[in-house]
Amino acid sequence: MRGGKPYAPRRLQDFRLLPGVPKAVGALKRAGFLVVVVTNQPDIGHGLVPASVVQAMHAKLRARIAVDDIRVCPHRQDEGCACRKPKPGMLITAARRWKIDLRRSYMVGDRDGDIIAGNAAGCYTLLINRHYSEPRRAAPARIVRSLPAGVRFILAGRKS
Numbered sequence: 146m147r148g149g150k151p152y153a154p155r156r157l158q159d160f161r162l163l164p165g166v167p168k169a170v171g172a173l174k175r176a177g178f179l180v181v182v183v184t185n186q187p188d189i190g191h192g193l194v195p196a197s198v199v200q201a202m203h204a205k206l207r208a209r210i211a212v213d214d215i216r217v218c219p220h221r222q223d224e225g226c227a228c229r230k231p232k233p234g235m236l237i238t239a240a241r242r243w244k245i246d247l248r249r250s251y252m253v254g255d256r257d258g259d260i261i262a263g264n265a266a267g268c269y270t271l272l273i274n275r276h277y278s279e280p281r282r283a284a285p286a287r288i289v290r291s292l293p294a295g296v297r298f299i300l301a302g303r304k305s
């Protein structure tokens with residue numbers, strides 16, 4: 146984060162997982178949850194990061210966390226694609242691929258676009274409050290302080 150705004154890493158050596166994330170995702174997996182990552186990566190579309198670097202970051206992620214799928218929108222903000230959050234395209238595509246009932250699913254994210262996409266798809270939304278200076282245009286169902294806190298909430302009140 147710089148100046149209250151989040152920035153994605155542009156080099157593999159700068160890619161890091163936040164504390165507690167591997168353990169929290171592992172708890173979801175042990176509880177039988179499917180874990181799908183949906184991520185906007187406009188730096189690819191802007192030519193600032195090669196797609197191969199983002200793929201290497203995702204390989205590093207998969208080596209530490211048992212995610213079932215990673216969906217990527219590589220488009221710039223001005224391209225008008227259907228996949229870029231806040232549109233729900235990646236969630237809908239993942240739901241078709243994995244036969245996910247989005248109404249019984251959780252969308253956890255740290256930005257307004259995540260919450261808008263999750264709400265549009267019918268998910269229960271959890272916002273990880275990272276104290277960004279960006280305005281909030283959407284109301285999450287719940288605000289949590291970290292992914293581990295969100296996972297504890299999900300596991301305590303798992304939808305049937």
